[in-house]
Structure formats: structure tokens, C-alpha cells
Amino acid sequence: MELLKTLILGSGPAGYTAAIYAGRSGITPVIYEGIQPGGQLTQTTDVDNFPGYPEGVDGNALMDDLRKQAERFGAQIRTQICTKADLSQRPYTLTFDDGSQVQTQTLIIATGASAKYLGLPDEEKYRGIGVSACATCDGFFYRKKTVAVVGGGDTACEEATYLSGLAQKVYLIVRKPFLRASQAMQDRVFANEKIEVLFETNTLGLYGEDGVEGAHLVHRKGEADERRYDLPIDGFFLAIGHNPNSEPFREWLEVDEIGYIKTQGQTPRTNVSGVFAAGDVADPLYRQAITAAASGCKAAIEVKNFLDEHDL
Known part of the structure; x- marks a missing residue:
């Protein structure tokens, strides 16, 4: 079974930013894109509040820029969706929708939260x-x-x-x-x-x-x-709520009553050592692209520190 140093689930601002920081720190991150490649911003036309784009930017173009930047620093991007996780012991085992399995020493969960719609x-x-x-x-x-x-x-x-x-x-x-x-x-x-x-x-x-x-x-x-x-x-x-995409991990991780993953203090650390949560899956309050990107940065720094501390 393939063994990775770090695996990132989700390809929104949190996932891609985590990959950029991980890649620049010498780790070769693997990203699984998940149920919505590029995240929720791919459903948005104009994004005016993300720094660095004074005239605004199309949501898909923004996510394409982040993807290219992550790839520039060595990120390997895969298309499968995680359906099951075993976080009982490290290395952790993840199962995907094509039946494949991967083990990883560290995990960044950046699977986001899906807005609820009326169904019209x-x-x-x-x-x-x-x-x-x-x-x-x-x-x-x-x-x-x-x-x-x-x-x-x-x-x-x-x-x-x-x-x-x-x-x-x-x-x-x-x-x-x-x-x-x-x-x-x-x-x-x-x-x-x-x-x-x-x-x-x-x-x-x-x-x-x-x-x-x-x-x-x-x-x-x-x-x-x-x-x-x-x-x-x-x-x-x-404005009828969001569903955090945390289902495969709820057996192992502490979540709130809705399903948002709980993190420790100002960090992206979860209750499982070496497992970190970033972006909307752990943020019931702000749910912004820029705050998701910031948490992805923090998660990647935590991963680097964890790998160094454990000599992995």
C-alpha cells in the first residue's frame, strides 16, 4: 500500500494553500480533489474580496491560479473521493471511491462545507x-x-x-x-x-x-x-445552513452538533495526533475563501513541525 508523508483532502482555498506551503517546505503533498474540484468558489462568477485581484476575478480562474501554484511546488493532484478513514493508528488509512487505499503519516482535512439549498x-x-x-x-x-x-x-x-x-x-x-x-x-x-x-x-x-x-x-x-x-x-x-463534509471522519474526530470538526485553540490540530482540519469543514462562523486559505497555511506549517518532531 502506498505510504505518504502528508495527504490533503479537498481542493478549495484551504487545500491548495496547504499544498503550496507544504511543497515549499520540502514535502511532496498529494491532494485528493474531492466532491467539488476547486471548492465552492467554482460556483461563483466574480470574486471581489480575495486579496491580489484589484479588478476582481472569476471564481474558476482564481481556483485555477491556486491549483497551478500548488502544482508548481510539486503537489500531486488526484481525482478520487474519500469514502472511509481509519484514524485508529498512524499511519492512517484512507479508502477512496474507486476502492483504492492509501496510508499517510499526516492528514489535512479540507473537505469544506456544502450550502443547503431548497432543492428547486x-x-x-x-x-x-x-x-x-x-x-x-x-x-x-x-x-x-x-x-x-x-x-x-x-x-x-x-x-x-x-x-x-x-x-x-x-x-x-x-x-x-x-x-x-x-x-x-x-x-x-x-x-x-x-x-x-x-x-x-x-x-x-x-x-x-x-x-x-x-x-x-x-x-x-x-x-x-x-x-x-x-x-x-x-x-x-x-441562508438555511451548511453541511460540513466530515462524514468519513466523525468516528474518530471530535465534531460539534452539526458536524464541524473541532480544532484546538487557534490551531488546526484535531484530537487525533497528526490530523489537521482546515477551511470550512472546521469553520461554522466565517466561511470565507481568505480565512480558509489562512487555515490551510497553518495546517501545512503544523504538518511540517509534526514530521520534523517525529523524524518522519
């Missing part, structure tokens, strides 16, 4: 041209426009509040007759004149020619006084 075909149709799961990433493109946020928890209220500083009008579409957010967050939303909460409302679909121009909504779906109508909007933001 229109979400895929308009993704990147009106549909987004990140207000911080894409809110700038909706300055002085009208947007809608779906969700009733703290995240949805935070997204709506953030967007209200950019957009002229924000609708908060809430399936239930109440908000699940903390009272302080609810008070902030209700006090904001730019935010209008649409309770007991579901989204049936979206419409528009070259992008989102509106949403098909239903109030009190299935009830006697059900009312269907169209709401003109320019942007549609999902």
Missing part, C-alpha cells in the same frame, strides 16, 4: 446569476437593488442585516410564523426599515431572462387562505 431546479439554473449562498461574498453586486434572503435563524438574520447595508430593500422569507434567531438578532431585524419579513412563506421557483428577476412565492401553502404571488427581486440568497 431554478436554484441551479440561476446559480451565480442571481442565486447565492453567501451574502458576504456576493452582496456587493446588489448595491441599491432588491434582494431576498431565505431562512429564519441567526444566519439568515445576519445575512439580511448585512445586505441591508448594501441593497435598497431586503425581504426575509420565513417558512414558519416566527423567527428561530436569538432575541437580540430578531430585534435588530425588526428595527431595520430596509428589511421586511415574509412569514409563513415558501418559494416555489424563480424567474428571469438573463438572471433572477423575481421569485414565485406562496403564503400559507396548503391552507384555505393560500395566496400565490410573484415578488420582483434582483438577488436570491440562501
Whole structure:
């Protein structure tokens, strides 16, 4: 069985940055791209908030640049998806979707977190041209426009509040007759004149020619006084949560109630020696490309120190 010094799972900003730092430190990292090669940024058109691109950059172009930089420093990139992990003893054994197995002395888990969607075909149709799961990433493109946020928890209220500083009008579409957010967050939303909460409302679909121009909504779906109508909007933001891609590791690693991998203090160390977590799979709070890249840097430095300490 192949034995590696370090293996990186995931090819988003965290994975590629870890590979760049590992390669420059003399390690030859192997990256398994995972379920979404290039990570979530490949689903984004323009990225304006990643340092070094004063005119912004296409998400796919940004990830292609990071990939080329990782390859420049010796990263070997493979396409398989990890389906099972045995972290009971080092070297650790990983199994992939093609049945192959690899052992590694150190492991960086940078598998990310997948945004939850409503499951509407229109979400895929308009993704990147009106549909987004990140207000911080894409809110700038909706300055002085009208947007809608779906969700009733703290995240949805935070997204709506953030967007209200950019957009002229924000609708908060809430399936239930109440908000699940903390009272302080609810008070902030209700006090904001730019935010209008649409309770007991579901989204049936979206419409528009070259992008989102509106949403098909239903109030009190299935009830006697059900009312269907169209709401003109320019942007549609999902804020109903994320699923951290940590399933193969939960038997061995400490995770929170949602599944985000817990790390120790300001480090990317997990509860298993030699195993590190970077990027959105360990970050339920920020979920930004730049913070993911920074954690990938930290993980690679930790790997180098670990290998040196254990004379591997």
C-alpha cells in the first residue's frame, strides 16, 4: 500500500494553500480533489474580496491560479473521493471511491462545507446569476437593488442585516410564523426599515431572462387562505445552513452538533495526533475563501513541525 508523508483532502482555498506551503517546505503533498474540484468558489462568477485581484476575478480562474501554484511546488493532484478513514493508528488509512487505499503519516482535512439549498431546479439554473449562498461574498453586486434572503435563524438574520447595508430593500422569507434567531438578532431585524419579513412563506421557483428577476412565492401553502404571488427581486440568497463534509471522519474526530470538526485553540490540530482540519469543514462562523486559505497555511506549517518532531 502506498505510504505518504502528508495527504490533503479537498481542493478549495484551504487545500491548495496547504499544498503550496507544504511543497515549499520540502514535502511532496498529494491532494485528493474531492466532491467539488476547486471548492465552492467554482460556483461563483466574480470574486471581489480575495486579496491580489484589484479588478476582481472569476471564481474558476482564481481556483485555477491556486491549483497551478500548488502544482508548481510539486503537489500531486488526484481525482478520487474519500469514502472511509481509519484514524485508529498512524499511519492512517484512507479508502477512496474507486476502492483504492492509501496510508499517510499526516492528514489535512479540507473537505469544506456544502450550502443547503431548497432543492428547486431554478436554484441551479440561476446559480451565480442571481442565486447565492453567501451574502458576504456576493452582496456587493446588489448595491441599491432588491434582494431576498431565505431562512429564519441567526444566519439568515445576519445575512439580511448585512445586505441591508448594501441593497435598497431586503425581504426575509420565513417558512414558519416566527423567527428561530436569538432575541437580540430578531430585534435588530425588526428595527431595520430596509428589511421586511415574509412569514409563513415558501418559494416555489424563480424567474428571469438573463438572471433572477423575481421569485414565485406562496403564503400559507396548503391552507384555505393560500395566496400565490410573484415578488420582483434582483438577488436570491440562501441562508438555511451548511453541511460540513466530515462524514468519513466523525468516528474518530471530535465534531460539534452539526458536524464541524473541532480544532484546538487557534490551531488546526484535531484530537487525533497528526490530523489537521482546515477551511470550512472546521469553520461554522466565517466561511470565507481568505480565512480558509489562512487555515490551510497553518495546517501545512503544523504538518511540517509534526514530521520534523517525529523524524518522519
